[in-house]
Amino acid sequence: MRVTLKCFATLGRFQPENAADFPLKPPETVERLIARLGIPEEEVAVVFVNGVHAPRETLLADGDRVGLFPAVGGG
Amino acid sequence: MKILRINTRTREHRFEELGKYAGLGGRALTSRLVLSEVPADCHPLAAANKLVAAAGILTGSVAANSGRISVGAKSPLTGTIKESNSGGMFAQKLARLGILAVVLEDCPPKDAPPVNICINTDGVSVTDASAYAGKGTYECMDKLRAEFGQRTCAMLIGPAGEHQRLAASIQFSDPEGRPARAAGRGGLGAVMGSKKIKAVVLDDAGCGVVSPAEPERFKDANKRWVEILKSHPVTGQGLPAYGTAILVNIINEAGALPTKNFRFGRFEFAADISGETIAETISKRGGKTKEGCHSGCVIQCSQSYLDKDGKYLTSGFEYETIWAMGANSLIKDLDDIAMLDRTCDDLGLDTIEMGNTIAVAMDGGVIAWGDGKAAIELLRKAGTKDPLGAIVGNGCRYMAEAVGVTRVPVVKGQSLPAYDPRVVKGIGVTYATSTMGADHTAGYAVAQNILKVGGDVDPHSKAGQAELSKNLQVATAAVDSLGLCLFVAFAILDNDKGVPTIAELVSSLTGKPYGVDDVVALGAATLKDEIDFNRAAGFNAHHDQLPRFFSEEPLPPHNLTWDLTEEDLRGALVK
Structure with missing residues (x-):
């Protein structure tokens, strides 16, 4: 399966080159994806799958849009 | 004093x-x-x-x-x-x-x-x-x-x-x-x-800082206070590195970035106007990515944004401004948006109100969607005696009335900030019930709804939003009364020592007992004063509502509508 992946702000350095069409072998969870990208788990504060907050055990599906964020704030 | x-x-x-x-x-x-x-x-x-x-x-x-x-x-x-x-x-x-x-x-x-x-x-x-x-x-x-x-x-x-x-x-x-x-x-x-x-x-030449009644206690408390602010990832890292525009991507990802006068929740060109792109642009041109708006700021969320020729253009270039002049007006050229910010500061106009006014003017066919140069020209009229300038300078509702637009994103005449209330329902409660008209700073439930700072409340459900907004409105009124920057809230909501440390600062500064309960009471009393004034000015619960189109039109990509009733919203009022 393939997902669209985006690593934002300070996580940008972990974004792979093929992030727009990132291949994964199911079953894959958010947690395993974070580890696969080499991102230290504590650096990820918010995860969106298809625009909805997703817990780490969420199973990814083909075509999902995944967004990873460090702690951010503003306003 | x-x-x-x-x-x-x-x-x-x-x-x-x-x-x-x-x-x-x-x-x-x-x-x-x-x-x-x-x-x-x-x-x-x-x-x-x-x-x-x-x-x-x-x-x-x-x-x-x-x-x-x-x-x-x-x-x-x-x-x-x-x-x-x-x-x-x-x-x-x-x-x-x-x-x-x-x-x-x-x-x-x-x-x-x-x-x-x-x-x-x-x-x-x-x-x-x-x-x-x-x-x-x-x-x-x-x-x-x-x-x-x-x-x-x-x-x-x-x-x-x-x-x-x-x-x-x-x-x-x-x-x-x-x-x-x-x-x-x-x-x-x-x-x-x-x-x-x-x-x-x-001109304060010859004046010193206000000295505390109990200098040692105050010094200790301030040391802990600085540590609380510097150790939180938002106030210690995110805001100094990217400024408030760090929010563009996360609000867009959440499907909550109001686009084309609140028609869509995502902007195709969000990356072009993001905090990451802004920080990169500033660095490339030799500007400053972090600055404080006043001495003694340890967060440093401001910046110096330079134009293409490396000349200073603007500062205090905030997420709300970038959204209002950017996604909401479909303008994607960062330099045009920065010029709009500079022009607002120079003419003395609210950037949130002007961004909404420009979007409504685009909705009414006054200028074309996404035309940054035309927006700058229109905005400049607001500093002149030109009758169109009077309409622009009087804000979003006034523009809508002048050009016959019925899609008017205002509460009590003040236009909405940069989070769509249909998918960030906590902030919708604040927009509707704030004593100020639509105002995100009055009770920033985006923190718990989207950013997951200071708690976790599902942004799509109406459950818990009224109480969340009420508590934040009280806390904000206290922060605003103490003279603190509202961004300290990100740190104190995640740290049990935050509010006690603030109370300790007040107590050691004034030499009088001051506790956590006093901080809360200060916020609540302030809101009550404001509600009393508004009641006397003729406002009641019927005014604590969002415009009807939010209840009627689903917002892509989540296709949710605003579904909190007048009764639900009463739960947010301080009694």
Whole structure:
């Protein structure tokens, strides 16, 4: 399966080159994806799958849009 | 500490003891004074209205991030009470001059010339400002510093305030002397313009910091306070690195970035206007990615944005502005958006209100969607006597009425900020029920709904949102009264020691007992004062509503509508 992946702000350095069409072998969870990208788990504060907050055990599906964020704030 | 009252008609002034206002500061003071002294049914631009600028309870001390100013009056934009909050150097210098608040009263005749007021250790002087009339705030700041001294700071209005436009801001100079900080919301610049005051200049030469009653206790508390702010990832890392525009991507990803006048929740070109792109652009051009809006700021969310030629263009270039002038108007050119921000600061206009006004003008066919150059040209008219400029400068609702647009994103006449309430329902509650009209800062539930700071409440469900908003509205009113930057809330909501440390700062500064309960009581009492004023001005629960289109039109990509009833919203009111 393939997902669209985006690593934002300070996580940008972990974004792979093929992030727009990132291949994964199911079953894959958010947690395993974070580890696969080499991102230290504590650096990820918010995860969106298809625009909805997703817990780490969420199973990814083909075509999902995944967004990873460090702690951010503003306003 | 004293209160300085200046009669703008007779040009007389007097210093008063705090009296019944003792123990208050910032928003608590401006709102209590407006409730006590301004008739709720007065015309906001008539003599009975008063403009109050107050330093916070902690302001003037060396407590970190305690230099915010509260400006209060009856708002010409909303007809409600208003507290508009800004950074800049004004609050600290005011407090260091021994003045807790300046109150501008009465109104001179319509044909009177504008004046500048200068306050220093010798007293108060009022001087003719005819040479400043009609000039932008950047040029005025240069002139003011040449006339009154390079170390002075000012609160001042631009041409929009002089013309009494309903969306006029009051600008404040930052540590570099640039008028890039704004008490933007609610048209308070028009109130200052009605009183014919172009600038209030402060010269605190010869004044020291406000010294604490218990210096050792205060020093210890401040050390812990700085540590709390620096150790939180938002206040210690995210905001200094990317500024507030770090929010563009996360709000877009959440499907909550209002696009094309609140039609869509995502903007195709969000990456072009993101905090990451802005920081990269600033670095490439040799600007500064982090700056404080006042001395003693340890967060440093501001910046110096340079144009293509490496020349300073703007500062205090905020997420809300970038959204309003960007996604909501479909403008994707960062330099155009920066020029719109600069133009708002220079003419003295609220950037959120102007971004919504431009989007509504685009909706009405006045200019084309996404045309940044046309937007700049339209905005510039607001500083002139051009009739179209009057419509622009009077804000979103006024523009909508003028051009026949029915999609009007306002509550109590004030336009919505940068989070769509259909998918961030907690902030929708704040927009609807705030005493200020639609205002994200009044109870920033985006933190718990989207950012997952200070708690976790599902943004798509209405459950728990009213209570969340109420608690945040109380906390915010307290933060605004203490003179603290609202961004400290990110750190204190995640740290049990946060509020006790703030109470310890107040207690050791004043030498009087002050606890966590006192902080909460301060916030609640302030909101009650504001609600009382608004009730007397004719507002009731029916006004605490979002525009109907939010309940009727689903917002892509989540296709949710606003579904909180009047009854649900009552749960957010402080009784």
